[in-house]
Amino acid sequence: MKAICWHGHGDVRYESAPDPKIEDPRDAIIRVTRTAICGSDLHLLDGYMPTMKSGDVLGHEFMGEVMEIGSGVTRLKKGDRVIVPFNIACGECFFCQKTLFSLCDRSNRNAEAAAKMMGYSPSGLFGYSHMLGGFSGGQAEYVRVPYADVGPLKIPDGLTEDQVLFLTDIFPTGYMAAENCQMEKGDTVAVWGCGPVGQFAIQSAWMFGAGRVIAIDHVPERLALAKSWGKAETIDFTKQDVYETLKEMTQGRGPDRCIDSVGAEAHGTGSLDAVIDKAKAAVKLATDRPHALRQAIYCCRKGGTISVPGVYVGFLDKVPMGSFVNKGLTMKTGQTHTHRYTRPLLEKIQAGAIDPTRLITHRARLADAPALYKKFRDKEDGCIKVVMTP
The missing domain is CATH 3.90.180.10 (Medium-chain alcohol dehydrogenases, catalytic domain)
Structure with a gap:
C-alpha cells in the first residue's frame, strides 16, 4: 500500500x-x-x-x-x-x-x-x-x-x-477542552491558538454556556475564522499586549477560563521568553516551548481554570507556579x-x-x-x- x-x-x-x-x-x-x-x-x-x-x-x-x-x-x-x-x-x-x-x-x-x-x-x-x-x-x-x-x-x-x-x-478534543474549563454560565473564556483544536474549543465554549469568547492568535485567516464562524472577539498578539488587552476587556479581572490550544511549539513572536524557548529547543536544552501556557496562567483571573488540550512532550521551563498557586487556579489536562x-x-x-x-x-x-x-x-x-x- x-x-x-x-x-x-x-x-x-x-x-x-x-x-x-x-x-x-x-x-x-x-x-x-x-x-x-x-x-x-x-x-x-x-x-x-x-x-x-x-x-x-x-x-x-x-x-x-x-x-x-x-x-x-x-x-x-x-x-x-x-x-x-x-x-x-x-x-x-x-x-x-x-x-x-x-x-x-x-x-x-x-x-x-x-x-x-x-x-x-x-x-x-x-x-x-x-x-x-x-x-x-x-x-x-x-x-x-x-x-x-x-x-x-x-x-x-x-x-x-x-x-x-x-x-x-479535533472536535472531541476541543469539546473536552471546554468541558474541562468547568465553566459557569456567562463566563468569559480566552482561547490561545486558533488552529483546528482552538476553533472547536471556541465552538464548544458556546455549547457550555460561555458569555464571551476571546480568541488569541497572529495568523489573519485563523483570527478571521474565529470571528466569523466562532463569533469570538479576537486579539492579534503581534499587535496587542495580551495581558493588558484581556485585563481591559474584562474590567481588570481577567478571563474566567483559559484554554491553551497551542501546546509544545508556541511562537510568542517578539517575547523574550519565547526567544529563549526557541534557542533552548534548538540546542536540545528544552523539549517544549510553553509560552502560551505561561501567558494563560498569568492572565487568568484569580480562582479561574486553565484547560490544556495542547500537546506537550516532556519537561517545561519557567512555568509560573507562584502565580498558579497564589491565584488559586485549577488546571485540567489530558489526551x-x-x-x-x-x-x-x-x-x-x-x-x-x-x-x-x-x-x-x-x-x-x-x-x-x-x-x-x-x-x-x-x-x-x-x-x-x-x-x-x-
Missing part, C-alpha cells in the same frame, strides 16, 4: 509501506477513505516527539470502510463506514470502565517505555511514536485497528465523510477520551448544531501530503485544515 512515512526531522514521504494484517481476534482492517493532518502531527515533523523510527506511518485522524474483521469482533461487519478514535482503548480495564479511554492500561504495547518518561503509560495512539505503541497510522490506504469492537463508530447514511471525519480527534464523545457529538452534527466542514481549507490526494505538511506548518496559503483522500 501507499502511505505517508516519517524519515526524520522535516522529512515525510509518500511511499510504499507493508499492508496491514489481522494480528489479534479483536482487530479490523480499514480501507481509509478520508484522513487529515493534525496540528500535533507537526510535533513529529519538527522532531519534538522521541522514539520515532524511519519508515513509521503517520496519521491519527482517519475514517473508512471495514474490509476485514478478526474472529472476536462482533460490532462491525465488512462494508461498514466508520470513524476511528485517534487513541486506542480496550474498553475493559480500570480506566476504560471510568470512561478515561486515553488512559487505557492495555493498549500501549510499549507501556514500559512511556512509564520511564511519564511515571505511568497512557493509551496507545495511532501513528504517534513507539513510546505510545508503535502503531501504524491512518495517512495510508489501509490501517489495522486494534480493539475494533470498542473504538470505531458506524456512521449513518446521510452524512458526508467531511462532516464526521473530525470526530476522530482526549475520544470514545466518550463520538456518539453525542455525532448527534450534534446530525441535528445541525455545528457544521465541522467550515474548518476545511484544503482538500487533496494523499500523495500531496509532504508538501501540505510544510504548508500547514508554515501557515501558508490560508491553510487551516487539510483533508486527504487516499
Whole structure:
C-alpha cells in the first residue's frame, strides 16, 4: 500500500509501506477513505516527539470502510463506514470502565517505555511514536485497528465523510477542552491558538454556556475564522499586549477560563521568553516551548481554570507556579477520551448544531501530503485544515 512515512526531522514521504494484517481476534482492517493532518502531527515533523523510527506511518485522524474483521469482533461487519478514535482503548480495564479511554492500561504495547518518561503509560495512539505503541497510522490506504469492537463508530447514511471525519480527534478534543474549563454560565473564556483544536474549543465554549469568547492568535485567516464562524472577539498578539488587552476587556479581572490550544511549539513572536524557548529547543536544552501556557496562567483571573488540550512532550521551563498557586487556579489536562464523545457529538452534527466542514481549507490526494505538511506548518496559503483522500 501507499502511505505517508516519517524519515526524520522535516522529512515525510509518500511511499510504499507493508499492508496491514489481522494480528489479534479483536482487530479490523480499514480501507481509509478520508484522513487529515493534525496540528500535533507537526510535533513529529519538527522532531519534538522521541522514539520515532524511519519508515513509521503517520496519521491519527482517519475514517473508512471495514474490509476485514478478526474472529472476536462482533460490532462491525465488512462494508461498514466508520470513524476511528485517534487513541486506542480496550474498553475493559480500570480506566476504560471510568470512561478515561486515553488512559487505557492495555493498549500501549510499549507501556514500559512511556512509564520511564511519564511515571505511568497512557493509551496507545495511532501513528504517534513507539513510546505510545508503535502503531501504524491512518495517512495510508489501509490501517489495522486494534480493539475494533470498542473504538470505531458506524456512521449513518446521510452524512458526508467531511462532516464526521473530525470526530476522530479535533472536535472531541476541543469539546473536552471546554468541558474541562468547568465553566459557569456567562463566563468569559480566552482561547490561545486558533488552529483546528482552538476553533472547536471556541465552538464548544458556546455549547457550555460561555458569555464571551476571546480568541488569541497572529495568523489573519485563523483570527478571521474565529470571528466569523466562532463569533469570538479576537486579539492579534503581534499587535496587542495580551495581558493588558484581556485585563481591559474584562474590567481588570481577567478571563474566567483559559484554554491553551497551542501546546509544545508556541511562537510568542517578539517575547523574550519565547526567544529563549526557541534557542533552548534548538540546542536540545528544552523539549517544549510553553509560552502560551505561561501567558494563560498569568492572565487568568484569580480562582479561574486553565484547560490544556495542547500537546506537550516532556519537561517545561519557567512555568509560573507562584502565580498558579497564589491565584488559586485549577488546571485540567489530558489526551482526549475520544470514545466518550463520538456518539453525542455525532448527534450534534446530525441535528445541525455545528457544521465541522467550515474548518476545511484544503482538500487533496494523499500523495500531496509532504508538501501540505510544510504548508500547514508554515501557515501558508490560508491553510487551516487539510483533508486527504487516499
